[in-house]
Amino acid sequence: MEMSFAGRVLDMSRCHVMGILNVTPDSFSDGGKFNSRDAALVRARQMVADGAAFIDVGGESTRPGAAPVSLQEELDRVCPVVEAIAAELDTVISVDTSSPEVMAETAKLGAGLINDVRALQRSGAPQAAAAAGIPVCIMHIQGEPDTMQDRPEYRNVRREVSSFLTERMRVAEQAGVLPENIILDPGFGFGKSLEHNLQLLASMEQLHILGHPLLIGISRKSMLGKITGREVDERLPASIAAATIAAMKGASIVRVHDVRETVDAVRVVAAMKEAG
Numbered sequence: 001m002e003m004s005f006a007g008r009v010l011d012m013s014r015c016h017v018m019g020i021l022n023v024t025p026d027s028f029s030d031g032g033k034f035n036s037r038d039a040a041l042v043r044a045r046q047m048v049a050d051g052a053a054f055i056d057v058g059g060e061s062t063r064p065g066a067a068p069v070s071l072q073e074e075l076d077r078v079c080p081v082v083e084a085i086a087a088e089l090d091t092v093i094s095v096d097t098s099s100p101e102v103m104a105e106t107a108k109l110g111a112g113l114i115n116d117v118r119a120l121q122r123s124g125a126p127q128a129a130a131a132a133g134i135p136v137c138i139m140h141i142q143g144e145p146d147t148m149q150d151r152p153e154y155r156n157v158r159r160e161v162s163s164f165l166t167e168r169m170r171v172a173e174q175a176g177v178l179p180e181n182i183i184l185d186p187g188f189g190f191g192k193s194l195e196h197n198l199q200l201l202a203s204m205e206q207l208h209i210l211g212h213p214l215l216i217g218i219s220r221k222s223m224l225g226k227i228t229g230r231e232v233d234e235r236l237p238a239s240i241a242a243a244t245i246a247a248m249k250g251a252s253i254v255r256v257h258d259v260r261e262t263v264d265a266v267r268v269v270a271a272m273k274e275a276g
């Protein structure tokens, strides 16, 4: 099952690694924009050298309580980095944004994937994703980042995540997004308790019935902290375990902080699958 990302064709029957590149001010100790853009490019080079097939560039933190970012600020953070990576690196640039304008602008600059944690729910987002003509990841979220973890509740989390994704796909396709350009994501940690996250991971292969490649993001998340008792910078082993589980269950993309280590883990899974 092949998919084209702004001209780069990838086999979605394999598991690819997406490196996380936050370009929020707190992600680089930068004196000014110049440093943060250069620091981002240095990091992107390293992740591509380590085997990342995607680089996910995000200018807006979805941390609960994070200050909202103006459109101009998000454009100022993300566009120079997308432009610099597109000019130099052989990788698919994913843009982590919910803003229709950022989708449009970054697609022009060479982005190959729209990664919207709000599932195109902002006004104009479905149309912008369709017009951009590049694949879009539709992720499940319950509520908004600010309050999603207050008291997440479901009657049946598997069923409700599937029906949300189905509805958002319908809206996207109605706006003109091509079905072959849709990737789905259960959104670990986005309005879920630990139990909800574990139920979704355990039954992840059931999401294949929706007929689209799956993107999975568990790297360093608090669900791993709850299971292991480790702080965020001590969660590499648990993150590798989660990526391995996702790859074994047929994920096409795993979104991670630690690219080099995850590339080796998914290679082991690929080797096992090839041996049949």
Ligand SMILES: Nc1nc2[nH]c(S[C@@H](C(=O)O)c3ccccc3)nc2c(=O)[nH]1
Residues within 6 Å of the ligand: 020, 061, 062, 063, 064, 096, 115, 116, 117, 137, 139, 185, 187, 188, 189, 215, 216, 217, 218, 219, 220, 221, 255
């Ligand atoms: N498609 C896709 N995009 C994503 N962006 C993120 S941000 C997340 C994090 O911990 O990285 C996060 C959540 C809350 C606060 C800070 C950071 N997570 C995903 C994911 O799971 N899937």
